[in-house]
Amino acid sequence: MISSDVIRGYVDTMILYFLFDEPSYAYELSRRIRQRAQEKYALKETTLYSALSRLEQSGYVESYRDDSSGKRRTYYRINTSGREYYETKCREWALIQDIIERFIR
Amino acid sequence: METIRNYIDTMFQTWPDNEATLRVKSQLTELMEDKYQALIDQGLSQHEALGQVISEFGNIEELRQELGMAEISADEISLDEQKRQKEKKKAQRKILRGNYWIIVTVVYFLVSFLTGWWALTWLLFVIAVPFESYFDYLLKHSD
Structure with a gap:
């Protein structure tokens, strides 16, 4: 079990990892994150919604309604500042990893 | 679902x-x-x-x-409910008040047919006039 405080900083990164390539909707993001984490981590529904809401507020993603897949859903699409933010987080993680590794036995 | x-x-x-x-x-x-x-x-x-x-x-x-959502206290919820109920009652009373004269007319006919005192029952309409405000008062304080 991971402390939620630790992973909270990277929930946005996990979401943007997928949105970087193509728009998606909440459940699909949830499913793909869980799959990518090889079942070792899954997002709570409220956590996912908070993150998406935050990303939208910060202007990193836009939401839109779409029913082309049959069901009317809310999709999220990354934009330019979202991509920049994602890249910043990737660099940040590389740095954190570098530092913390030195303290792990 | x-x-x-x-x-x-x-x-x-x-x-x-x-x-x-x-x-x-x-x-x-x-x-x-x-x-x-x-x-x-x-x-x-x-x-x-x-x-x-x-x-x-x-x-x-x-x-x-x-x-950043504030919490509505339990008191506020029931206040909301109370307000809704009050509005409902108000609407019901309004309908009754509107139908007052219909009620009077129905009573007039009922009494007249039952007693046959057509010569007197028209007085019901006369009494009904001041009675209307009393009726109103009764409705307002029926809670």
Whole structure:
């Protein structure tokens, strides 16, 4: 079990990892994150919604309604500042990893 | 799915009645319903799927803080309910008041046919005039 405080900083990164390539909707993001984490981590529904809401507020993603897949859903699409933010987080993680590794036995 | 919608309604009971709340509720419902359906497709029973979806709901207080939503106290909820009931009663009274003269006319005919005192029953209309304000008073204080 991971402390939620630790992973909270990277929930946005996990979401943007997928949105970087193509728009998606909440459940699909949830499913793909869980799959990518090889079942070792899954997002709570409220956590996912908070993150998406935050990303939208910060202007990193836009939401839109779409029913082309049959069901009317809310999709999220990354934009330019979202991509920049994602890249910043990737660099940040590389740095954190570098530092913390030195303290792990 | 009705159970999920009821669950969401209950969880968000103390949230303010605004557009942001509606949006959260609708998005979370969508997410939960999608997840529920996926679990059913995987072969879980309705109970199992529902149980899993609800157990993975998360922490609503964290969500509230994240979105900066104030809490409506339990008092305010019942105040809201009280207001709604008062409005309902007011509407009912309005209808009664509007029908006062119809009631008077019906009584007039009833009494007249029953007693045959047509020569006197017209007086009912005369009495009904000042009685109207008393009737109004009775209705207002019938709570």
